[in-house]
Amino acid sequence: MNLLAVENLQARHGLLQAVRGVSFALHKGETLALVGANGAGKTTLLRTIAGAHPASGGRVRLNGTDIDDRPAHQRAAMGIALVPEGRKLFSRMTVEENLLLARAAGRPGRWTVDAVMQAFPNLQKRRRHLTAHLSGGEQQATAIGRALMTNPDVLLLDEVSLGLSPLVVDQVYAQLESLMASGTTILLVEQDLRRALRVADRVMCMLEGSIVLEGAARDLTREQVTEAYFGLGRATVAGIPA
Numbered sequence: 001m002n003l004l005a006v007e008n009l010q011a012r013h014g015l016l017q018a019v020r021g022v023s024f025a026l027h028k029g030e031t032l033a034l035v036g037a038n039g040a041g042k043t044t045l046l047r048t049i050a051g052a053h054p055a056s057g058g059r060v061r062l063n064g065t066d067i068d069d070r071p072a073h074q075r076a077a078m079g080i081a082l083v084p085e086g087r088k089l090f091s092r093m094t095v096e097e098n099l100l101l102a103r104a105a106g107r108p109g110r111w112t113v114d115a116v117m118q119a120f121p122n123l124q125k126r127r128r129h130l131t132a133h134l135s136g137g138e139q140q141a142t143a144i145g146r147a148l149m150t151n152p153d154v155l156l157l158d159e160v161s162l163g164l165s166p167l168v169v170d171q172v173y174a175q176l177e178s179l180m181a182s183g184t185t186i187l188l189v190e191q192d193l194r195r196a197l198r199v200a201d202r203v204m205c206m207l208e209g210s211i212v213l214e215g216a217a218r219d220l221t222r223e224q225v226t227e228a229y230f231g232l233g234r235a236t237v238a239g240i241p242a
């Protein structure tokens, strides 16, 4: 059974339809990268799955259970965690306080403050510092750790690279890759196509609210993804002729 199943999902911002009939499934332990130009609808899609933005149609199922009528906090308690674009930490609280707050929103499991410190060793010395005083990389690690503290079945990551230097992005990804290796199921938005193809099992490209390309990362070339990204080709599912 799929861990997460999204069927014909729609979402709007007023008159603008930002997500237009998106369907895909996410399997347990899989990493799926979502790419697409600015404004393609990636953030809205992730927020709608997490319940932070209302769907205007379609269905989302988690572990076979329909969660369409569940608010965000119930989805978090059921196993969906979102690391939002721009991190959105509580800046006047310490790293540890941010993590503990998330624990209350989630469910019991292997992720504790100490487990997060082990996964992100750069946070250990910052544990009792206000998050406002952290570097961008440390803030991102705290945001990912905060999501993990809910002991999610699926982690939704929205542009973890945003605003970070290339060196720090490499460090954050090194930590993410060990999460992937440990079997965490991840849907991540990534602007860097080369990185998306390297880290993900599958890649999906979004254009103007729709999925226009989807396939196993090993079957896709950077050129194919770039074409879909800019809307230069016809809609294609890798392996199936358009």
Ligand code: ATP
Pocket (backbone or CB within 6 Å): 013, 014, 016, 018, 036, 037, 038, 039, 040, 041, 042, 043, 044, 045, 085
């Ligand atoms: P980016 O990479 O820039 O974050 P994205 O692919 O995540 O882009 P969204 O942020 O989901 O795309 O935006 C999808 C569309 O919805 C865009 O046309 C955007 O202008 C519009 N949009 C997003 N948020 C709002 C909002 N709060 N109010 C009105 N329109 C919005």
